[in-house]
Amino acid sequence: MRRSCSWTVVTLVAWSLTFASARADASGAGDLEALVGDVDRGAQTFRAAGGCTCHTNYPGEGDEAPELAGGRGMETPFGVFYSTNITPDPETGIGGWTRDDFARAMREGLSPEGEHYFPIFPYPSFSGLTDQDLVDMLAYLRARPATRRENRPPDAPFPFSWRGTVAGWKLVNFMPKRFDDAPDESDTWRRGRYLVEAAAHCGECHTPRTLTGGLDDSMALAGSIEGPEGQLAPNITPHESTGIGSWSEADLVWYLQMGLKPDGDDTQGLMFEVIEHGYAELPTSELEAIAAYLRSVPPIENRVKGTAN
């Protein structure tokens, strides 16, 4: 009920904005055409993003699911949203996109036609990706097999099914990610911050959301009972009794390589998928950076019932 009230406000704001929303410049983007895209580096960025497994319908179609062709239903408190086709198919996928189109989608949540993407697509995190990583990632995506599959509209009630609402959502909840220099921290820590906060987009599931569906920064990485697909996302801050304070950096690296927790238990759900298709294939140095950063964030007490912590 409180959620509906908040959304009435957001929707009203959206009404006043939606038709005025012009195609903004891809913020932070330099001249992307001047860069050279590298498929192998792009593969690393793609893996750091968890292998973009939300775009492959493993739950619905199993291992036979066409890679990155979308159509995966993501259950959220606002309805079911379907991931999109990000294969190079020119008509139903992103084959016809320019680098600027890709950057605008990843950093501003806007389609080439200027429509808002629903924030189940974690562009608030991806907005922190560097120009080079975006160009490399697009090169990698273009090298994947093309599959023709139309995107599917959400199964969600109004106003959540209406893209105009997202304009209001963005006003309230979306701030493009920028990183300060953090001169007192190590290179490893800064790399870890970039991976955790931008590429690996950990907070998109592990940070709980506010009533309007924005990330609650005061609870960063402290776990959520309303993760996508109705899954629980554990507290991954170093809080001793409710987070992963008892995990060493070696435990974290091992977990991201194998999907095995310190007690020997395995991982299920979306987390296992992003490990298997993404994080596990990253160089150990990248995983060590993630682990070092995660060990350094403020511990927050928040018990997510049903998780091992």
Added chain:
Amino acid sequence: MIRTRSLRLLVACLAMTLVSAANVSADSREDGQAEIEYRQKVMSALGTNMGAIGDILKNRLDVPGAVANHAGQMADAAALIAPAFKKHLSEGATDAKPEIWADWAKFEDAIAGFEEAARSLASAANGDDPSAVGPAMRGLGKSCGGCHKPFRKPKEESYKNK
């Protein structure tokens, strides 16, 4: 002589009473609770070995032969799983899904896959090629999911939340 005999009789009677009392207490427990607790111990023994292998590999502990030993223990213990789960118990303090008994053959296949993965890790750990251990380890980790995905309730539905 008589005294010895009556003493024996007394001991025998006492023993029988104790045995039947024990039976009664076993029978009076919640439906299948003893079976559930036993199979949870079988599973935690596997998890403990898995955790131990993890400790060794991720911290590079100097315990020669231990990875193969733990993996061998897991492979041997695979034979304990099916008998422990024979009785259909999917209610109460358990995360076992009814699918186990709906598709017993698939359950046994998953166990066989797990045993094979554990043997592969044991032989990789005993072999001369250290680079074979990582992939074998990953194979074993994945084989846990081979059973857990179809047959164990996800954490969202775990009895531990109730």
